[in-house]
Amino acid sequence: MFSSQAGGASEEDKSIKFTGWAAVPGGNGILQKWSYHPRPLVADEIEIEITHCGICGSDIHFSTEGWGPITRPAIPGHEIVGVVVKRGEDAAHQIGDRVGVGCLVSCCRGSSVCDWCRKGEDQFCANKTVTFNAPYKDGRGGISEGGFADRMRVYSDYAFKIPEEISSAEAASFFCAGITTYTPLKRYKAGPNTRLGVIGIGGLGHIALQWAAAMGCREIVAISGRDNKKEEAFKLGATKFINTSDKEQIKEAVKSIDLCLCTNASRNNNWEEYLSMMAPLSQLVLLALPEEPITFVGSHLVSQDVAIVGSHLGSKGDIEEMLEFAAKHGIRPWIEKRPFEDCNEACKDVHAGKPRYRIVLEMDPSTSVSTSALS
Ligand SMILES: [Zn+2]
Ligand SMILES: [Zn+2]
Incomplete structure (x- = not known):
């Protein structure tokens, strides 16, 4: 000792x-x-x-x-x-x-x-x-x-x-986990006009879905690489689920999200795919420190006025x-x-x-x- x-x-x-x-x-x-x-x-x-x-x-x-x-x-x-x-x-x-x-x-x-x-x-x-x-x-x-x-x-x-x-x-x-997800929803005014995305349904994501439901977000999209948390995501407040391993589901979701919290630090993050789902004038908010440098082409970012921002505690x-x-x-x-x-x-x-x-x-x-x- x-x-x-x-x-x-x-x-x-x-x-x-x-x-x-x-x-x-x-x-x-x-x-x-x-x-x-x-x-x-x-x-x-x-x-x-x-x-x-x-x-x-x-x-x-x-x-x-x-x-x-x-x-x-x-x-x-x-x-x-x-x-x-x-x-x-x-x-x-x-x-x-x-x-x-x-x-x-x-x-x-x-x-x-x-x-x-x-x-x-x-x-x-x-x-x-x-x-x-x-x-x-x-x-x-x-x-x-x-x-x-x-x-x-x-x-x-x-x-x-x-x-x-x-x-x-x-x-x-x-x-x-609570304050990390609450603060960006408040800062970016999540509410009845918001189609919110939550990438990663874990310690942070499962609370984010609940905040979003209580804030009355118009659509709450749980985004995960697997279907194993799908049922629970709906119980937590999600209104829609996207499995990113199914490329069709990503295509269908193009430009459909106004505010997205990325709780996932995984090196498997596909930033081009996430960005493609962001609507004009939207924000993709990083809550976890990425394990690797973030790389993307950036055309969607420029053509749709999408912002990538971070959020630190509260x-x-x-x-x-x-x-x-x-x-x-x-x-x-x-x-x-x-x-x-x-x-x-x-x-x-x-x-x-x-x-x-x-x-x-x-x-x-x-x-x-x-x-x-x-x-
Ligand atoms: Zn922590
Ligand atoms: Zn000070």
């Missing part, structure tokens, strides 16, 4: 250890139990006892060193839900509140605030800190650790109260709005719960694309002091 000291921890906190499952250098993606000393709790922070954490593809990319070598043990996990067990005097939440934490844990703090934070688009802040394995830029030192752990400390403005209607386990997946305001929207419209991720102890097996299943549609790790209620908050 490794042990580490987060920079900036005070004398007082050296006795405190949080324990989780960390990716380690050269570990082939196998997570190992590891403990760290948290930073001292400051006035606008809370300490959360973690009850649930979803597993996202990014956690796997990171722990298998797909994004480059890991240099230190680091705890992944950024779809975090738990219960507030400690609070600083200025924290926005109370002891016992159920809260969730997503992909970011800090941005500009204090009096000097950047343009993006001022505009309420903190996801673009140059001083932001992502939830795991990132040095804090708040002057207090230390490196962020994620949610595959028993506890975490976080600024209270990056923890969001979970609406009563939503269970803790189901809430977890909203904090990455702001703090977007997250609050999303949770309210999900509660109001009864939108819930379809999840499979697994014990935290089985995280390696669960990560393997995510890597193999098995979940229908998101795996959420759950802490053993017998080890928790806040069992009432478990779903």
Whole structure:
């Protein structure tokens, strides 16, 4: 077992250890139990006892060193839900509140605030800190650790109260998969005039279909390379299904989509085919980092005024709005719960694309002091 000291921890906190499952250098993606000393709790922070954490593809990319070598043990996990067990005097939440934490844990703090934070688009802040394995830029030192752990400390403005209607386990997946799909639908005004496409019916896509149905999109087209999720796609809100391995279906769909979310990072993406389905003045929005450079001829792009854009998470305001929207419209991720102890097996299943549609790790209620908050 490794042990580490987060920079900036005070004398007082050296006795405190949080324990989780960390990716380690050269570990082939196998997570190992590891403990760290948290930073001292400051006035606008809370300490959360973690009850649930979803597993996202990014956690796997990171722990298998797909994004480059890991240099230190680091705890992944950024779809975090738990219960507030400690609070600083200025924290926005109370002891016992159920809260969730997503992909970011800090941005500009204090009096000097950047343009993006001022505009309420903190996801673009140059001083932001992502939830795991990132040095804090708040002057207090230390490196962020994620949610595959028993506890975490976080600024209270990056923890969001979970609406009563939503269970803790189901809430977890909203904090990455949910917000990643909600924000572009809002930004590009998905609604009754929209023929929406969703490429890839997985962790992100299955929530995107539900948002689109609740937003009243005129047509909701699930686009996949196989028919195996067809029936479920209709249950999730799709009104039409395109199997891209059948070229006839693509031909029939030429210029029929006004807004399309591409949730698929696969190297098998055929960008020419996707673009051919885009209507004039439409947007194809990339939500997953493509594994290979994107190549296409571009004639359809120019002749039909089609835009290819990206979308990165959402702001703090977007997250609050999303949770309210999900509660109001009864939108819930379809999840499979697994014990935290089985995280390696669960990560393997995510890597193999098995979940229908998101795996959420759950802490053993017998080890928790806040069992009432478990779903
Ligand atoms: Zn994620
Ligand atoms: Zn900022």
